[in-house]
Amino acid sequence: MTTIRGAVVLARQFVEMGFHLVATHGTALVLEESGLQPERVYKVKEGRPNVVDLIQGRSDSVDRPIRPRGQDTFFDEKAIRRAAVLARIPTITTLAAAQAAAEGISALQEGTLSVVALRHCTLSGLRPRSKCS
Numbered sequence: 001m002t003t004i005r006g007a008v009v010l011a012r013q014f015v016e017m018g019f020h021l022v023a024t025h026g027t028a029l030v031l032e033e034s035g036l037q038p039e040r041v042y043k044v045k046e047g048r049p050n051v052v053d054l055i056q057g058r059s060d061s062v063d064r065p066i067r068p069r070g071q072d073t074f075f076d077e078k079a080i081r082r083a084a085v086l087a088r089i090p091t092i093t094t095l096a097a098a099q100a101a102a103e104g105i106s107a108l109q110e111g112t113l114s115v116v117a118l119r120h121c122t123l124s125g126l127r128p129r130s131k132c133s
Contacts, residue, residue: 008030008031010099014102017102020039022039022041024040044076
């Protein structure tokens with residue numbers, strides 16, 4: 001599964017669980033081409049409202065486009081991580097982590113989430129024992 005296709009599949013799973021998608025321009029285009037309808041926001045350096053404004057709950061942010069200076073995603077990532085940590089919002093940075101989160105949230109919503117002690121699981125042959133799934 002390609003990264004883009006995997007991201008679209010996961011986005012669809014989150015929508016089916018009741019989540020609202022928010023995306024910047026390029027990601028929004030890919031999601032829209034797949035039939036999803038994300039809310040569009042600016043990258044941090046592009047203007048407002050941006051994802052940091054959403055995290056901080058700034059509904060009064062003024063839409064002021066700013067010319068970005070190159071492809072400096074580090075600034076966006078740092079600003080988003082900082083805002084998320086301060087707001088106590090978890091951040092997910094890989095498709096594998098997003099898949100795990102989707103599975104956990106789905107199990108929680110369905111009431112099928114359970115906790116198993118690690119000692120009940122084994123790595124020999126990578127096969128779970130009876131209580132470990």
